[in-house]
Amino acid sequence: MNFFPHRCRVLIGPPAIAVLITVAGCSSADDTASAAVPRPSAKATKLCRDLDKVLPSTVDGESRHDPDPASALTAGWGGPAIILRCGVLQPPKMIDPKVAEGSDPDAVAGGVDGVDWLMEKRDGGGNRFTTANRRVYVEVTVPKGPDSSGVLIDLASAVKKAIPEGIAF
Numbered sequence: 001m002n003f004f005p006h007r008c009r010v011l012i013g014p015p016a017i018a019v020l021i022t023v024a025g026c027s028s029a030d031d032t033a034s035a036a037v038p039r040p041s042a043k044a045t046k047l048c049r050d051l052d053k054v055l056p057s058t059v060d061g062e063s064r065h066d067p068d069p070a071s072a073l074t075a076g077w078g079g080p081a082i083i084l085r086c087g088v089l090q091p092p093k094m095i096d097p098k099v100a101e102g103s104d105p106d107a108v109a110g111g112v113d114g115v116d117w118l119m120e121k122r123d124g125g126g127n128r129f130t131t132a133n134r135r136v137y138v139e140v141t142v143p144k145g146p147d148s149s150g151v152l153i154d155l156a157s158a159v160k161k162a163i164p165e166g167i168a169f
Contacts, residue, residue, distance in 0.1 A: 033081035035067040035074045040087030043169055044136045048073045048086035051138065051162035055084070060150040080143040082151055088139045090168060091130050094118050112149065113156035134163045 040048065052072040057064050062078025075084040098104035099118065108119045109132065116132040125144030129152060130137055138159060142148040 033065070033067040033076050033079070033083060034069075035076065035083045035085055037069060037071040037073050038085055038087040038089075040073070040136065041169060044087045045073070047136045047163055048138075051086050051136075051158060054158045054161050056154055056158060059154045060148075082143070083141045084155070085139045086136060086163075088130065088137045090137055091118060091120065091128075091139075093120055094130065094132060112152040113160075115152070115156045115159050117152060131159060131163065133165055134159070135166045135168055136163050137168055138163060 038048075049072045052075065055064070055075050059077040059082055062082060064075065064077050065079065065081065067074050067076045067081060067083055073086050076082060093099050093104065093107040096104060096107065099107045099109060102108075106121045110117060110119065115134075117129045118132055120128045120130075122128055122141065127142050127148055129140045129142070129148075131139075140151060140155060142151050
């Protein structure tokens with residue numbers, strides 16, 4: 001006798017569907033932010049891990065709540081989340097001559113407490129900041145709000161401590 005068809009009916013029957021709906025309902029209530037984890041070189045990963053160890057527990061008055069998936073290359077604070085990703089690729093706008101001339105209104109270069117940043121406006125509001133003149137690119141996305149300078153001030157010390165100045169590898 002072949003019992004395989006009966007087993008399939010039991011697994012796909014109403015009890016199994018009810019369990020799946022219950023599990024899916026529980027997991028969809030999670031408000032954790034998500035962030036794509038960069039895949040830098042081994043040298044860059046080491047520096048990013050060093051950065052993770054010295055990141056502040058609060059940024060701009062917001063407590064640390066790391067995004068999913070968990071990684072030493074990403075960090076987050078608050079909700080909506082301020083997200084840091086270490087080891088990202090160089091942003092195309094960073095090599096755009098319009099930015100260097102100051103004629104690109106969507107990208108502005110500047111420094112905060114000894115760390116140089118490229119600021120890019122994001123669709124839907126908020127900004128993306130990427131470190132410049134450091135051995136590894138660190139990206140920080142900040143949700144729409146009145147002022148994001150507090151975020152960069154709070155992160156500057158950790159970036160200076162863990163990511164040396166120089167040309168990114």
